Amino acid sequence: MNFFNLHTHSVTQSDNQIALVNQYPQEFDATIPTYSIGIHPWYVNVDRVASDLACIEEKIQEQNCLAVGECGLDKRADTIFELQQEVFEKQLLLAQKYGKPVILHCVAAFQEIIETKERLKITVPLIFHGFSKSAQLAKQLIDSGCYLSFGKYLLKNPDLESVFQSVPSNRFFLETDTMEETIEAVYEIAAKYSGVSVEEIKIVIRDNCKAVFKIDLSN
Numbered sequence: 362m363n364f365f366n367l368h369t370h371s372v373t374q375s376d377n378q379i380a381l382v383n384q385y386p387q388e389f390d391a392t393i394p395t396y397s398i399g400i401h402p403w404y405v406n407v408d409r410v411a412s413d414l415a416c417i418e419e420k421i422q423e424q425n426c427l428a429v430g431e432c433g434l435d436k437r438a439d440t441i442f443e444l445q446q447e448v449f450e451k452q453l454l455l456a457q458k459y460g461k462p463v464i465l466h467c468v469a470a471f472q473e474i475i476e477t478k479e480r481l482k483i484t485v486p487l488i489f490h491g492f493s494k495s496a497q498l499a500k501q502l503i504d505s506g507c508y509l510s511f512g513k514y515l516l517k518n519p520d521l522e523s524v525f526q527s528v529p530s531n532r533f534f535l536e537t538d539t540m541e542e543t544i545e546a547v548y549e550i551a552a553k554y555s556g557v558s559v560e561e562i563k564i565v566i567r568d569n570c571k572a573v574f575k576i577d578l579s580n
């Protein structure tokens with residue numbers, strides 16, 4: 362069974378994984394087999410927002426586009442927060458309209474994202490990528506219906522072991538994002554922390570992919 366990489370910026374892939382490659386509207390690459398597409402809060406350009414959103418709306422209707430994102434809110438970014446919020450909401454509404462999940466970039470704005478989800482009545486799955494916070498915050502996000510994806514911090518921060526163990530198996534994904542390490546290495550540490558085999562983690566992720574992305578990793 363294939364590994365599934367929820368979020369990566371690397372277009373060169375090994376043939377034993379299905380990867381959700383992050384794409385930006387202004388540099389769309391049609392050769393990438395499976396991707397997400399979105400406007401990152403770091404790169405909001407007011408002159409381009411309308412055309413970027415039009416591009417997202419076009420691509421989101423294609424089968425290879427599995428999700429909107431990464432998009433979200435970042436309190437430490439240079440982009441004005443109100444502008445981030447406006448662009449984020451438009452992307453959430455597109456995802457909701459076409460029934461696609463959303464991959465979230467979130468820095469110090471978890472409560473704002475939950476508030477936005479509730480206010481706009483967003484029911485498509487929202488996945489916080491690169492999760493590195495507390496078990497308490499993880500529980501709050503899961504209780505509000507969201508998913509968490511782990512990668513770099515799971516490998517590098519031992520404190521994440523107990524956080525990861527607190528997350529129900531039907532609510533997590535694994536990813537490499539921009540790091541050098543492979544998705545296999547992330548699966549291995551997830552298996553170790555869960556006290557199961559890599560094969561069992563593959564089954565968990567296969568089921569989560571089916572539930573969230575409607576794709577089948579079995580073959």
Ligand SMILES: [Zn+2]
Binds near residue numbers: 368
């Ligand atoms: Zn990323």
